[in-house]
């Protein structure tokens with residue numbers, strides 16, 4: 001974009017004005033330059049992708065476009081008019097909303113209450129009129145064809161329903177510009193297609209989207225325009241159809257990057273079994289038995305509802321199984337105990353880094369060494385020098401983009417936070433590494449780094465479980481167990497075809513139809 005045009009207040013407001021125009025935006029967080037004279041122009045009715053590597057500045061731009069942060073320099077205009085003052089929350093809500101990966105809905109309230117929170121219809125004596133509230137909520141959801149019971153507690157919504165409810169809420173404030181921040185990250189294939197159908201319908205009704213995703217194929221499927229940020233700067237804006245995939249990746253990384261061909265080194269027959277999972281049954285009824293040998297990488301694949309995450313969480317103690325045993329290197333793990341699993345030599349990258357992975361306000365160094373106090377001190381006394389040295393090593397090994405080990409992880413971009421979680425899992429030099437959806441929200445280059453770790457630790461004799469529905473994650477496995485509706489339905493040797501694996505995850509057996 002030529003970031004020279006200034007937003008003006010005067011002149012007629014026509015429909016050709018961009019829905020949003022951010023010009024020459026600079027934003028610093030302490031010594032970090034998060035955005036440097038960057039900008040974006042989004043036109044009415046388009047679905048515009050915003051892509052960039054972890055830490056490129058996408059979330060910072062979103063926080064400025066939604067009025068959560070003020071830019072240090074530059075200006076934002078909606079429909080040709082300057083953005084409202086920062087404190088005018090209603091003014092911002094009428095222009096724009098962002099649907100984040102993390103819900104902004106209050107789980108203990110009903111859907112209706114969430115939709116009309118602080119806008120309650122009040123009767124005489126300022127009592128809330130619950131019947132009116134419910135009716136308004138029903139009408140709103142019906143208007144936007146969202147099929148959800150407004151009386152249900154928001155905690156019972158699926159990710160997909162929650163996103164639709166948040167979109168309807170944004171529209172009800174009058175916003176016709178919606179930012180979707182990695183909306184597909186927690187959806188399965190069918191859910192993604194339903195979301196895309198919804199986006200197309202809304203676009204036809206005049207809604208404009210800014211779509212943030214690390215899944216480049218999604219951008220080609222749903223977006224018209226794409227803007228690339230790299231290292232805090234705007235690099236290019238172009239019609240999606242005019243930017244080839246290699247050109248897009250090159251714009252993101254500043255170099256040509258291709259996923260390395262997964263090299264397969266078969267294990268010799270005498271390598272001992274390290275992990276043995278026998279007749280494991282999870283609380284929701286998913287079942288798994290498996291053995292993994294030292295240095296073996298076993299994939300557990302499956303779509304949403306397949307039970308893959310539940311079985312993995314039962315193996316590592318995050319969930320208490322209903323039955324079965326897990327034995328690591330001859331030691332049976334105590335069911336439902338993460339500390340016992342860690343003590344036995346399990347390294348874990350959990351699915352939800354916000355809930356189980358990190359303590360955001362603590363530093364990188366504190367997070368990385370949290371589970372290995374013995375490596376950074378003696379008799380309960382932590383040596384800051386040793387702790388920082390270990391953290392510096394992790395920052396270097398995993399190419400974490402941060403000023404130093406003392407930076408709080410809450411200041412890191414999503415992909416770099418995930419690298420800290422990986423660093424912590426590796427700090428104990430684990431016998432078994434369990435990675436649950438390890439590359440969700442992670443850019444192409446960081447994905448390479450994270451998956452490269454697997455190759456390295458397997459060489460040291462660590463057994464690895466990769467629990468994922470991402471083909472790139474699964475390609476590095478020696479074999480993949482495919483789960484569907486709580487059962488392993490196929491085991492696929494290294495070298496499977498994408499079609500076969502996807503079909504198996506969807507519960508379709510291509511060889512028997």
Ligand SMILES: Nc1ncnc2c1ncn2[C@@H]1O[C@H](COP(=O)(O)OP(=O)(O)OP(=O)(O)O)[C@@H](O)[C@H]1O
Pocket residue numbers: 029030032033034052053054055056057058059060061401410411412413414415416441
């Ligand atoms: N509140 C903050 N305090 C300090 N630094 C921050 C803060 N928020 C972001 N940063 C820094 O600004 C830079 C841009 O981060 P941002 O979160 O915008 O990247 P991103 O493109 O959204 O990355 P990801 O894809 O990983 O989410 C990073 O170096 C990050 O560490």
